[in-house]
Amino acid sequence: MEIKVMKNILGENDRIAAENQALFKEKNVYVINLMGSPGAGKTSVLEKTMERLKDKVNMAVIEGDLFTSKDAERIEKHGVPVIQINTAGGCHLDAAMIQQTAPQLDLDKLDLLVVENVGNLVCPAEFAVGEDEKGVVLSITEGDDKPMKYPLIFKESAIALLNKVDLVPFCNFDLKSAEEDIDTLHPGMKVIEVSCTKDQGVDAWCDWLLLRVRAKQGK
Ligand code: MG
Ligand code: ZN
Numbered sequence: 001m002e003i004k005v006m007k008n009i010l011g012e013n014d015r016i017a018a019e020n021q022a023l024f025k026e027k028n029v030y031v032i033n034l035m036g037s038p039g040a041g042k043t044s045v046l047e048k049t050m051e052r053l054k055d056k057v058n059m060a061v062i063e064g065d066l067f068t069s070k071d072a073e074r075i076e077k078h079g080v081p082v083i084q085i086n087t088a089g090g091c092h093l094d095a096a097m098i099q100q101t102a103p104q105l106d107l108d109k110l111d112l113l114v115v116e117n118v119g120n121l122v123c124p125a126e127f128a129v130g131e132d133e134k135g136v137v138l139s140i141t142e143g144d145d146k147p148m149k150y151p152l153i154f155k156e157s158a159i160a161l162l163n164k165v166d167l168v169p170f171c172n173f174d175l176k177s178a179e180e181d182i183d184t185l186h187p188g189m190k191v192i193e194v195s196c197t198k199d200q201g202v203d204a205w206c207d208w209l210l211l212r213v214r215a216k217q218g219k
Contacts, residue, residue, distance in 0.1 A: 041164060061080055
């Protein structure tokens with residue numbers, strides 16, 4: 001019985017996600033659903049991304065958080081339109097939340113929409129929101145065992161950012177082993193070593209993102 005209920009929820013979510021996807025396609029907006037644990041550095045990556053890309057593309061952000069608007073306030077400082085979704089304790093964003101929120105953005109003018117999901121390595125990967133692709137941010141401080149322990153998010157994502165690589169010398173994090181595990185879970189997946197504080201890997205990530213945006217627009 002429980003399994004059937006779960007299937008119905010996911011089926012309904014997929015239906016709405018497909019509607020969102022059709023809208024974003026019509027408007028030529030590339031959408032990435034950025035996921036990762038609390039503290040992985042999703043918002044820091046976004047801040048670096050805005051510095052690099054906000055003059056090259058029209059971008060906006062939808063911020064998912066349990067309660068606060070702390071992250072949205074950080075985004076807003078960069079002059080990029082941002083909408084906060086508070087899930088009131090809900091552990092992921094779903095397609096209906098994005099459907100209700102997206103019309104508040106000027107989609108005709110938009111090239112890139114980043115959806116920062118609620119900090120969580122588990123169920124955000126199960127709920128499509130209408131994105132083109134998913135991305136996962138994993139920080140070095142979380143441990144190199146996380147890809148194998150949370151395989152779905154790596155299987156579902158087109159790109160993995162290994163963030164805070166400047167902390168490798170202090171964290172017993174085996175980069176080679178983590179990258180091999182990610183490649184086992186999702187062969188050929190793009191993996192970039194990033195440090196927001198040292199400005200490492202940010203250009204590679206932004207170049208990757210820009211290519212996706214241009215491809216969506218047929219440029
Ligand atoms: Mg955040
Ligand atoms: Zn959840």
